[in-house]
Amino acid sequence: MDFLKRYLLPRLIQYLVVIVVGITLVFLIPRLSPVDPVQQLINTIRMQGTYLDPQAAEKLTETLKDLYGLKGSLLQQYLAFWKRLLRGDFGPSLFQFPVPVVSLIKASLPWTAGLLTVSTILSWIIGNILGGLAGFFYQKRWAKFLENFAMVIRPIPYYIFSLILLVVFAYLLKLFPLGGGFSIGMRVPFSWSFVLDILRHAFLPALSMVVLGSAVWLQTMRLIVSNVIREDFVVYAKNGGLKRGTIVFKYVMRNAMLPQVTGLALSMGQIFSGALITEIVFSYPGLGTLLYNAINTGDYNLIMGITALSIIGISTLILLIDLLYPIFDPRVRYK
Amino acid sequence: MNLLKDLLRDGKFKFGFITLCILLFLVILSFFSPYKPTMWNVTPRDLPPSLKHIFGTNSQGQDIFWQTTFAIRNSLIIASIAALFSRIIAIIIGLVAGYRGGRMDRVLMSINDSFLVLPLFPILILVSTLIKGRLSFVSLGLILGVFGWAWDARVIRSQILSLREREFTFTAILSGSKTLHLVFKEYLPFVIPIIFSTIINNMSWAIGMEITLAILGLTNLEIPTLGTMLHWAISYQAMLLGLWWWLLTPVVISVFLFVSLYLLSVSISEYLDPRTRIQRIGIAKE
Numbered sequence: 277m278d279f280l281k282r283y284l285l286p287r288l289i290q291y292l293v294v295i296v297v298g299i300t301l302v303f304l305i306p307r308l309s310p311v312d313p314v315q316q317l318i319n320t321i322r323m324q325g326t327y328l329d330p331q332a333a334e335k336l337t338e339t340l341k342d343l344y345g346l347k348g349s350l351l352q353q354y355l356a357f358w359k360r361l362l363r364g365d366f367g368p369s370l371f372q373f374p375v376p377v378v379s380l381i382k383a384s385l386p387w388t389a390g391l392l393t394v395s396t397i398l399s400w401i402i403g404n405i406l407g408g409l410a411g412f413f414y415q416k417r418w419a420k421f422l423e424n425f426a427m428v429i430r431p432i433p434y435y436i437f438s439l440i441l442l443v444v445f446a447y448l449l450k451l452f453p454l455g456g457g458f459s460i461g462m463r464v465p466f467s468w469s470f471v472l473d474i475l476r477h478a479f480l481p482a483l484s485m486v487v488l489g490s491a492v493w494l495q496t497m498r499l500i501v502s503n504v505i506r507e508d509f510v511v512y513a514k515n516g517g518l519k520r521g522t523i524v525f526k527y528v529m530r531n532a533m534l535p536q537v538t539g540l541a542l543s544m545g546q547i548f549s550g551a552l553i554t555e556i557v558f559s560y561p562g563l564g565t566l567l568y569n570a571i572n573t574g575d576y577n578l579i580m581g582i583t584a585l586s587i588i589g590i591s592t593l594i595l596l597i598d599l600l601y602p603i604f605d606p607r608v609r610y611k
Numbered sequence: 612m613n614l615l616k617d618l619l620r621d622g623k624f625k626f627g628f629i630t631l632c633i634l635l636f637l638v639i640l641s642f643f644s645p646y647k648p649t650m651w652n653v654t655p656r657d658l659p660p661s662l663k664h665i666f667g668t669n670s671q672g673q674d675i676f677w678q679t680t681f682a683i684r685n686s687l688i689i690a691s692i693a694a695l696f697s698r699i700i701a702i703i704i705g706l707v708a709g710y711r712g713g714r715m716d717r718v719l720m721s722i723n724d725s726f727l728v729l730p731l732f733p734i735l736i737l738v739s740t741l742i743k744g745r746l747s748f749v750s751l752g753l754i755l756g757v758f759g760w761a762w763d764a765r766v767i768r769s770q771i772l773s774l775r776e777r778e779f780t781f782t783a784i785l786s787g788s789k790t791l792h793l794v795f796k797e798y799l800p801f802v803i804p805i806i807f808s809t810i811i812n813n814m815s816w817a818i819g820m821e822i823t824l825a826i827l828g829l830t831n832l833e834i835p836t837l838g839t840m841l842h843w844a845i846s847y848q849a850m851l852l853g854l855w856w857w858l859l860t861p862v863v864i865s866v867f868l869f870v871s872l873y874l875l876s877v878s879i880s881e882y883l884d885p886r887t888r889i890q891r892i893g894i895a896k897e
Contacts, residue, residue, distance in 0.1 A: 289721075290721060290724060293721045293722070293724075293725055294724070294725040294728055294729065297722055297725035297726070297729070298725065298729050298734075301729075301734060302734065302737065305734070305737055305738050305741065306737075306741055316741075427623075427873070427874070427877070428870055430873065431815060431869040431870055431872065431873030432866055432869055432870070433819030433822060433823065433865075433869065434819075434823075435819075435822060435823045435826060436819075436822065436862060436865055436866060436869075439841075439862065440862065440866075443850060443858070447850055447851075541728070542727060542728060544728065545727075545728045545729050545730040545731065546730075546731075548730045548732075549730050549731060549732030549733070552730075552732055552733065553732065553823055556827070567733065567736065568827065571736060571740055571827055571828070571829065572828070574740070576740065576741075579733070579736060579737055579740055580737065582733055583733040583734055583736070583737050586730050586733050587729060587730065587733075587734075590728070590729070590730050591728065591729075594728055
């Protein structure tokens with residue numbers, strides 16, 4: 277009971293706050309901006325050469341206002357916005373009319389979810405192990421090399437790094453396909469070659485996320501470990517003649533891992549943003565590419581839907597990581 | 612001057628500083644450019660690098676070298692606007708939350724944490740699709756500023772929290788100084804070093820975001836920045852046409868820019884942290 281009150285409740289409250297702040301932002305931004313999305317849409321339709329007589333335009337404006345929930349006072353709009361959101365209703369996509377936004381998102385979500393989970397977990401594990409080793413054996417040459425490597429890789433933004441990988445491995449060396457999630461015409465029923473094809477297409481996007489991600493984890497881990505190895509219990513273990521491997525993995529890393537779990541929860545939003553950007557570079561058929569197409573066609577509804585859903589999805593993910601924390605740290609469990 | 616000498620003892624700082632100086636020199640050169648950055652077809656198209664056009668020319672008939680000088684300048688201006696603006700928000704939120712404490716602190720920090728964990732990229736896209744076209748680089752800087760303050764506000768707050776417990780706070784309060792005076796005259800000097808080391812990180816984040824938004828075509832594409840240069844190179848299929856110099860120049864320049872900014876910030880924050888500074892002096896003496 278105490279555990280619930282002390283650990284679980286604050287996290288649940290923060291979870292709700294994040295969602296409320298995020299969704300409120302999504303609600304307010306279009307209303308604060310000088311551009312009227314309805315008018316903008318009608319202009320786009322006009323520019324495409326469709327003639328709208330004033331009456332039809334009036335009617336269209338009404339329908340769109342209804343669709344965007346732009347009727348009534350700001351508070352009424354806000355409540356209506358939440359109501360639609362909770363029903364999972366984001367309206368139809370405007371440029372693939374009348375496919376609902378939700379079903380478009382559903383189609384591309386598995387790709388993003390797969391890429392994101394695999395690369396996040398891989399980079400977290402690789403980065404932490406390498407960082408732990410580099411921090412423990414900080415005088416070795418390879419440790420210094422790893423550290424410098426991470427330092428140069430880390431500041432490069434996702435887009436540039438993916439672009440470099442794409443140019444080198446796909447254009448110049450032609451080892452991997454230029455983009456997409458699978459070869460065209462490969463949609464045969466489940467087979468090994470299909471799985472291989474999917475892996476081949478996912479390799480470069482995953483590689484760029486894993487390399488960039490591990491560089492960050494490596495650096496933070498190394499920093500934490502360099503503090504942990506000065507603790508008494510590590511000195512004692514060393515003097516007691518324990519094997520180096522045991523000290524690193526059982527004593528040092530387990531202690532240093534805890535802030536890294538919190539770090540993972542904190543940086544999930546950034547990692548997700550990075551995944552979207554990486555997908556755009558490799559035209560990987562996930563949410564990022566969907567977002568890119570939405571930008572190019574001005575599909576405002578779709579952008580809104582993706583943004584709202586990613587806010588909810590990411591905060592849920594963060595909550596899950598936070599709830600896993602007691603597994604790593606027995607002190608939280610028993611106190 | 613002594614400070615600079617101390618900092619230059621560190622290899623990381625030296626590399627970052629020299630690279631940044633070269634880039635800043637390019638920025639100064641942009642004022643003497645023979646071409647206007649927004650004009651097309653001022654040079655022959657698609658020329659490979661040569662003595663006359665050091666970095667070659669692109670399919671829009673622009674000289675890439677001079678274009679790059681403008682791009683670095685504009686990217687740095689956007690980043691500075693974003694960094695300054697977000698610094699103002701971060702300082703205010705951090706000072707208020709740290710000093711007032713209690714309920715105010717909890718409310719401000721839970722909003723702060725939401726900004727910290729939210730996936731900002733889709734939200735930024737939502738903002739910039741709506742004001743697409745009207746996005747001058749000042750407003751782009753301001754928008755990036757609105758989203759870039761959360762982490763630094765937290766850092767400043769924690770600093771203030773520890774300052775609040777120090778003796779001089781009680782002395783100041785008991786001798787009747789006003790809250791504003793206390794916060795700005797007594798606390799701010801302690802916080803300024805952290806603000807400086809975070810400002811560089813924030814700038815490099817802003818440049819990265821600008822590049823991404825520009826490649827997606829969400830900023831004003833007529834102003835040359837590192838992002839818009841990449842945008843045009845990619846949308847003209849520079850790589851497929853074999854115009855590698857067009858794509859390579861902004862990529863290499865931005866990698867150098869990011870790495871040098873990062874090394875500077877790492878080196879400065881190591882210098883500011885007394886524990887690592889002692890290590891560093893130790894190394895220098897050996």
